[in-house]
Amino acid sequence: MSLVPHAAIQKAIITQFDIFEVYRDFEKYFEKQKNPKIFMFFITLITIASNQQQTKIFFNILQMSYRYDVCEKTIKLWLKELERLELVSFSYKNKQLYFLEILDYKQSKPYKSLILEQQTQDLESAPRPTRFYKNVAQILREIQKSFSDKTFEIDGEQYNLQTPLKRDKRKFVSLDFQNKTDCQFFTTLTYEHLTNQSLPPINNPYHLRIIKSNLKKHLELLSS
Known part of the structure; x- marks a missing residue:
């Protein structure tokens, strides 16, 4: 009482x-x-x-x-x-x-x-830990292997998906594509550009799974 x-x-x-x-x-x-x-x-x-x-x-x-x-x-x-x-x-x-x-x-x-929305926004705006980008890099390498035989149409041009560099230290999630006609020309699509979505907050226990799923789904839409 x-x-x-x-x-x-x-x-x-x-x-x-x-x-x-x-x-x-x-x-x-x-x-x-x-x-x-x-x-x-x-x-x-x-x-x-x-x-x-x-x-x-x-x-x-x-x-x-x-x-x-x-x-x-x-x-x-x-x-x-x-x-x-x-x-x-x-x-x-x-x-x-x-x-x-x-x-x-x-x-x-x-x-x-x-309050939850504000906390999520704070997490999204806060710098993501290095381990996050290392985990994502592994996902990108797996995706590249899965799509190595695919051709992607970007802005009317044909591209192949490039293998991410193992020591790539970029602090954003992106994929690199090589032009099939001109092998000296490359283009980069960020996660946001490719999926039209923001990265899921890291407090979501499935954030890596979501990133992988969204990337694969939108790559399928670009592939031929």
Whole structure:
């Protein structure tokens, strides 16, 4: 049993109801969902809680429908969606009054999703370890052996896939191709250029498998 009084817990959550902070953290999430009205509805509920200095609040559904120029059914759907996202917990209704509790938004699904996305972006922008490029180099050598008898059409020209140099220290993932007509001419395609995708983050346990699979799939599309 918690030794912290419920009122103290509520007060701790209320201190997080900085409207600007909530707006900043969730704007991108709801923008992606293309539902700005449900976002503003949530901000309204947060504002009510902040003004009343408590997490348990109520609102008049008819007045709320007037405010957003939607029917009451839409307000109910918004409420269910906010519950699904673990932003609110519906308690009960009494005629037109709807009673609910505002939850700690930093424990909600959208917030956790945004944190994970930011962590992934940080990993993607961080320098990848040397061992990663050594592992990829081995994959590229295996791919070259598999496609050694293939011809690739790039910009209307015919190319063969070159064997990667064992001591190649380049810090990007790419494949080199030799022109079949002019053996002195080479071209390089990066992973991003060839697959139209970014490299998977290294915290994905299958990132090497994904890289290999994507390269082989797109090489097949270029080959004849």
